[in-house]
Amino acid sequence: MAYRNLVVLTGAGISAESGVPTFRASDGLWMGHRIEDVATPEAFARDPTQVQDFYNQRRRQLASVVPNAAHIALAELAAHCQGEFLLVTQNVDDLHDRAHAAVTPAPGFDLIHMHGELLKARCTVSGAVCDWPGDLTVGEPSPHHPRGTLRPHIVWFGEIPLQMERIEAALSACDLFLSIGTSGAVWPAAGFVEIARAAGAQTVEFDLAPTSGSHRFDLGLYGPATQTLPPYLETLRP
Numbered sequence: 001m002a003y004r005n006l007v008v009l010t011g012a013g014i015s016a017e018s019g020v021p022t023f024r025a026s027d028g029l030w031m032g033h034r035i036e037d038v039a040t041p042e043a044f045a046r047d048p049t050q051v052q053d054f055y056n057q058r059r060r061q062l063a064s065v066v067p068n069a070a071h072i073a074l075a076e077l078a079a080h081c082q083g084e085f086l087l088v089t090q091n092v093d094d095l096h097d098r099a100h101a102a103v104t105p106a107p108g109f110d111l112i113h114m115h116g117e118l119l120k121a122r123c124t125v126s127g128a129v130c131d132w133p134g135d136l137t138v139g140e141p142s143p144h145h146p147r148g149t150l151r152p153h154i155v156w157f158g159e160i161p162l163q164m165e166r167i168e169a170a171l172s173a174c175d176l177f178l179s180i181g182t183s184g185a186v187w188p189a190a191g192f193v194e195i196a197r198a199a200g201a202q203t204v205e206f207d208l209a210p211t212s213g214s215h216r217f218d219l220g221l222y223g224p225a226t227q228t229l230p231p232y233l234e235t236l237r238p
């Protein structure tokens, strides 16, 4: 298929086959925790040790996972794409980054982690972001401000996702939108398909099974992303 402006949204499902657990379990818990205990600014204010421990564990887990065929297929497309290709991930793991490090992306390619990154930390006073590959301790002094400490560079519930203006501009100009491995339970990402549709884009959902928002997509390709995505992306290669 010929396209000029591609936007791809990924969620936890693309990393599932690498061994990173998805979020929404049938018991209503979020990775075994209540959301309000680990993923809100209020939780961090109330019990910073519990919140830092939760993200320290998830950060450590990255050492034991590697990108899978779906991450790699997107990276290969990024190396060969013509026009614009914006990859927006809700995932805070670094599996897209590692897959993309193995190729030279085309000039029109960019990657946005709209919910932040596990391997970065943020100054509580200045908002400056730095690489942080190891554990974060409560009250870790910020290198960016004398009164600042470091928190995980994670967008918690109740906070605004990163680079939204840029993402919305790309969606409004895209002619193809792919949504991969996301349940559509969390906004604003769940609404991206509507912005793309309003722009006249073709929209395709990849998931294990149709999601609650599947009726908004022109096409659904269902099954494990490592099997459905690579052959589809092959058809987009120039």
Ligand code: APR
Pocket (backbone or CB within 6 Å): 010, 011, 012, 013, 014, 016, 017, 022, 023, 024, 030, 090, 091, 115, 180, 181, 182, 183, 184, 185, 186, 206, 207, 208, 209, 211, 223, 224, 225, 226
């Ligand atoms: N291939 C394709 N899809 C898969 C696979 C797979 N191998 N495994 C699971 N999925 C699908 C599930 O069917 C589900 O629809 O991935 C989706 C994962 O959904 P969620 O766990 O809700 O994750 P996500 O949509 O990324 O969550 C969005 O919510 O909790 C917040 O900030 C967190 O970024 C996260 C956001």
